[in-house]
Structures are given as structure tokens and as C-alpha cells.
Amino acid sequence: MSDLPLIFDEPKQKQKAPKHLADMSKEERKALCEELGIPAFRANQVAVHYYTHLETDPEKWSDIPADMREKIANAFTPKLMELVRTLQTDSGLTRKDLWRLHDGTLVESVLMKYPDRATVCISSQAGCGMACPFCATGQGGLKRNLTAGEITEQIVNAARLCASGEMGGEPIRLSNIVFMGMGEPLANYKAVVQTIRNITSPNPDGLGISARSVTLSTVGLVPGVEKFTEEGLPVTLAVSLHTPDDELRDSLVPINTRYKVREILAAADAYAKKTGRRYSIEYALIKDINDQAWRADLLGKLLKSRNAHVNLIPLNPTPGSKWTASRPADQKEFVRVLESYGVPVTVRDTRGREIDGACGQLAASESSNK
Numbered sequence: 001m002s003d004l005p006l007i008f009d010e011p012k013q014k015q016k017a018p019k020h021l022a023d024m025s026k027e028e029r030k031a032l033c034e035e036l037g038i039p040a041f042r043a044n045q046v047a048v049h050y051y052t053h054l055e056t057d058p059e060k061w062s063d064i065p066a067d068m069r070e071k072i073a074n075a076f077t078p079k080l081m082e083l084v085r086t087l088q089t090d091s092g093l094t095r096k097d098l099w100r101l102h103d104g105t106l107v108e109s110v111l112m113k114y115p116d117r118a119t120v121c122i123s124s125q126a127g128c129g130m131a132c133p134f135c136a137t138g139q140g141g142l143k144r145n146l147t148a149g150e151i152t153e154q155i156v157n158a159a160r161l162c163a164s165g166e167m168g169g170e171p172i173r174l175s176n177i178v179f180m181g182m183g184e185p186l187a188n189y190k191a192v193v194q195t196i197r198n199i200t201s202p203n204p205d206g207l208g209i210s211a212r213s214v215t216l217s218t219v220g221l222v223p224g225v226e227k228f229t230e231e232g233l234p235v236t237l238a239v240s241l242h243t244p245d246d247e248l249r250d251s252l253v254p255i256n257t258r259y260k261v262r263e264i265l266a267a268a269d270a271y272a273k274k275t276g277r278r279y280s281i282e283y284a285l286i287k288d289i290n291d292q293a294w295r296a297d298l299l300g301k302l303l304k305s306r307n308a309h310v311n312l313i314p315l316n317p318t319p320g321s322k323w324t325a326s327r328p329a330d331q332k333e334f335v336r337v338l339e340s341y342g343v344p345v346t347v348r349d350t351r352g353r354e355i356d357g358a359c360g361q362l363a364a365s366e367s368s369n370k
């Protein structure tokens with residue numbers, strides 16, 4: 001375990017990311033207005049432009065005097081990231097954006113448009129310290145935590161793409177946000193909770209998206225889940241379990257050497273009880289590793305009386321990896337066994353495979369091209 005970071009450790013940033021409106025509480029916004037010598041209502045005007053109109057071009061902030069706009073924009077909405085590359089697939093309905101942050105760090109987000117909804121999958125850290133051996137992000141280690149501003153910017157950008165019709169067809173409202181990109185969200189606790197508040201607070205203090213439309217995934221940081229349970233934010237909790245037995249999970253998800261399967265399930269049960277929300281179990285099916293019928297049987301026994309739903313994810317192999325997706329017959333049998341216990345199961349859509357859809361693959365290939 002010595003190679004795993006301590007939970008809630010804050011890796012040092014060489015230069016701090018510029019502070020952004022999305023990093024600030026109401027009080028901090030007010031204090032900044034005082035510092036700038038401008039009335040406090042100006043901060044609310046910027047918040048309306050940012051969260052309601054998704055407008056970051058100060059030239060278009062017509063309710064703010066022209067000679068004040070630049071100063072206000074520099075203070076509240078400094079540029080946090082630039083687009084390096086976009087890859088599209090599914091006739092443009094899926095796009096993956098690679099972003100360069102102020103210090104050169106690369107992160108990615110994936111936006112998927114469906115007939116009735118649009119979902120963005122965002123990164124909460126650059127890299128990840130959890131070292132899951134089947135995951136591209138885990139191979140490079142943790143570079144740093146993202147700020148709430150840097151996470152929120154990925155979401156606001158996605159909302160803008162949806163609203164402008166750039167995802168093809170009719171414009172659509174960004175409806176769902178999943179913290180399933182690079183990183184372990186609960187290892188960047190403060191920024192992630194602030195981001196969830198930015199998503200769920202009504203306009204103009206946030207995007208006004210329901211907490212029910214937000215999915216927070218975790219690999220099993222039990223203290224983080226327990227702390228999050230107290231926040232009163234009823235998002236969908238997704239536990240990346242990947243196997244029901246501690247023996248295999250210790251190597252597949254190394255944090256399991258610290259927090260065992262029964263502990264993470266107990267923490268998720270407490271979350272479900274407090275919020276009334278069913279949680280999901282994420283399970284990447286990996287050929288001959290965790291896809292045996294006896295494991296489905298064990299998982300069924302563990303979950304049959306819990307308020308949980310299983311998402312099976314056919315593994316998207318990372319380049320050069322020995323791990324690959326299960327045979328269709330094994331996947332079918334896994335589903336059958338789980339259903340025999342009355343456990344609800346969905347086999348997940350694998351959008352984005354052609355564009356390095358597994359988390360971290362685009363950033364990994366960009367770094368190795370340098």
C-alpha cells in the first residue's frame with residue numbers, strides 16, 4: 001500500500017490555477033468585488049452570463065459597462081484551459097475533447113448526445129493515483145487535482161456545445177453529468193463537492209441541473225463516501241467494484257487492500273439509506289479475469305437484498321494491454337446468473353471506442369506523441 005496516496009492528500013501544483021468564479025463561494029465573490037472597487041451585484045451579473053447564458057466573451061456582457069468588462073472578466077472568468085484536440089465518432093454524436101490547462105497538464109472530457117438526453121463524462125484529476133492495472137489513466141499515476149473551476153469548465157463547455165446545436169440536429173440541454181473520466185473524484189473531495197454545488201445550484205449560482213442527473217463514481221474510498229453522505233447531495237453513487245471477492249480485488253483495484261468489499265458496500269448502503277437513492281455497481285467485464293459464472297453467483301448473493309443496480313461494462317482494452325473484453329457467451333451467462341438473484345443489470349453502451357473511449361487514453365496517447 002505504500003505506493004498509494006493518502007486519501008485527501010493534495011498533490012502540489014507548481015503554479016496555482018487562476019481562481020475562477022466556479023471556485024468561489026458567494027462571500028468570496030462579494031469580497032472580490034470589494035477588492036476591485038465594484039458593486040457586489042456585478043458578480044451576480046457575471047454568474048448569470050456564465051451559468052445561465054454560458055457566455056464567457058466579455059464583449060457580449062452588455063449589461064456591464066464596456067470599460068469594466070475586461071477587468072471583471074480577468075478577475076472572475078480567467079481562461080483556465082484551451083482545446084488541444086477533438087475526436088468525434090457516432091456521426092458526431094460522441095466527441096472527446098482534450099484540454100491543456102494553464103500549467104500544460106492534459107485532461108479530457110467526453111460528450112455523448114442521445115435522442116432524449118446529453119451526457120458529459122468529466123475528469124476530476126489529471127491522472128489518477130489509484131493504480132488500477134486495467135486502466136490507461138492509472139498507469140501514469142496522479143499528476144494533480146483539478147480545481148472546481150477546471151472541472152466546472154468541462155461541464156459549461158459541454159452545455160454550450162449542446163445548446164448551440166454543435167452536436168448535430170436540434171440543440172439540446174445538457175442533462176447528465178458523470179464523474180467517470182480521469183481520476184478518483186473522492187480523492188479530490190473539496191473541488192468535487194464544490195463542482196456538484198455549481199451543477200445543482202439554481203441559476204444564477206449554478207447550472208440548475210438536478211442532483212439526480214449527476215453520477216459520482218468511486219473506486220471505494222470509504223471515508224470519502226461516509227463524508228459525502230453527510231453533504232445532503234442526493235446524486236447517484238456509482239461504486240466501481242469490478243469483482244465481488246477481496247482476493248482478486250486487491251490486485252484489480254489496489255485501494256481494496258485498505259478498504260474491503262464489505263466495507264465499501266456498507267458505506268454505499270448507508271448513502272442509499274440517507275438519500276433514498278439506489279446506487280450502482282460498475283463492473284468492467286474482463287476476459288478470464290473477473291467474468292466467471294461463480295463470480296456472478298457471488299455478486300448476486302452479495303447484492304440480492306441491497307438497493308443496488310449493476311452496470312456491466314465490456315472492457316475497452318488499452319493499447320498494448322493484456323486485458324480484453326469478455327466473450328459474448330460469458331457476458332450473457334454473467335447477466336443470467338445476476339438476474340436469477342433478482343439483481344437489476346444493464347450492459348452498458350460502449351460509445352466512443354473508436355476514439356480511445358476508455359478514460360485517460362487520449363491524454364496518454366497525446367503525451368506519448370511528444
Ligand code: SF4
Nearest residue numbers: 128130132135138183
Ligand atoms: S479505473 Fe478509475 S480509479 Fe482506477 S486508475 Fe483508472 S481512473 Fe483511477
